[in-house]
Amino acid sequence: MPADAFDQTKAALLTLGGQRVWSLMVTLFGDLAQAEGSSIDGPVLSAVMTEMDVRPEAVRVALHRLRNDGWIVSQKQGRTRRHALTPTSRQETLHASARIYASPTAQELGWQLLMLEDTATAHREEMAEQGFVPLLPRVYLGSSLSKPPKNALVLTGGNAPGWLREQIGAQMLEAEYSAMLPVLQLAKSSLNSGVLDALQTTVLRCLIVHNWRRIVLRHPTLPRTLLPNDWPGHSCHILVDTLLNRFLQPLPDEILPS
């Protein structure tokens, strides 16, 4: 491995943008300390954030904000502070994890098309929450798991023509996935397992999960039959899964040399 392969990958992941410190921390807690009773010590948090080029005062501000928002609790234990998710944020994290860490080879779902009685019946945001993407005014597509509003016309999907798959693909953050794809490819080809230390592994995972979740949580899950064969979201999903399986997360206590 070239000496700078990790730094190169890290820099590429950091330039994808949207790296707000508090948001990065949400990702970190979700990836590293999601389990009940799990926490991150202050020095570990500092080390990880420093490795991601975040200054200590920005960490303090973000910690303050996350505590105020009820996302984390901090407790003194001897001379160190331990930070942990709250019961509420742990629930939200678990919920999001089902999508963030989903296997790209999961059983394919069917799809459905629905038409609302009128445009006032439901808002786009509510429909997105139920797993539907807009196709036409009043017309939405979703996987067979999406829950249609009462009284909607619901039809079971079958074969989807190419133009429909292209149209849906373009709505599904194609540009964002296309920007992320080469960075993941770089990570996969330049970083071998076993060569990163626990801190580097933590940082790499955090940046991958962070960029991934910022895209994947912004659109409902649709079955592949509704998306173009070359939709970059598929390739990203496979690479994210490969990398997270290659670089398994350490326990929070193993990150700093004792």
Added chain:
Amino acid sequence: MPADAFDQTKAALLTLGGQRVWSLMVTLFGDLAQAEGSSIDGPVLSAVMTEMDVRPEAVRVALHRLRNDGWIVSQKQGRTRRHALTPTSRQETLHASARIYASPTAQELGWQLLMLEDTATAHREEMAEQGFVPLLPRVYLGSSLSKPPKNALVLTGGNAPGWLREQIGAQMLEAEYSAMLPVLQLAKSSLNSGVLDALQTTVLRCLIVHNWRRIVLRHPTLPRTLLPNDWPGHSCHILVDTLLNRFLQPLPDEILPS
């Protein structure tokens, strides 16, 4: 039967409107002389049209027009003229008859929803010819027999919510059927079989078929599951079928007393 029951029914049918003379004749030839080799003698045609309050000169003008259009041919046979459909108009008449004389108890079809790639892919008229009614821009409904254009998204219909059935019903000439319904009800309740002579029977059938075909041929056939339970087109269909079976058409030669 009250002495004026026939006249009352006839007047009601005539006031439904749209009784252009040439169009009435198209109906008459379709109902009375559709069979290969069948024709209507001049005196019979005159008697029927007179009974429908059409003046002789209007009959002459209409005959002239229909001959010019290639719809009928007229041949002298001895001292009378015989009028008959041409091979082309017989074909068109047969085609339309499949819908005009369809049984209201025919096997129910399924339905399909289709979405076109863009609004330019097909015109409403072409879609209507293929048996589709518009639902939204780019979105159409049709029976399972309708032929979707190549490359359309096609979904098999299932349960249709009430609002959809109402919306489709309103598009399916509900007002026209509602206007025709009481006239057919009057005919059914006031006219018993066996009491009309051959000329009256011919006129009654001609006016019923004429008003019926003017509505039914203007929209594609959709299965009942897509239409409101109280859609007046259903009731009209049943009454038209009942009346046409009660008053069977005489042979053209039986209409005038010899």
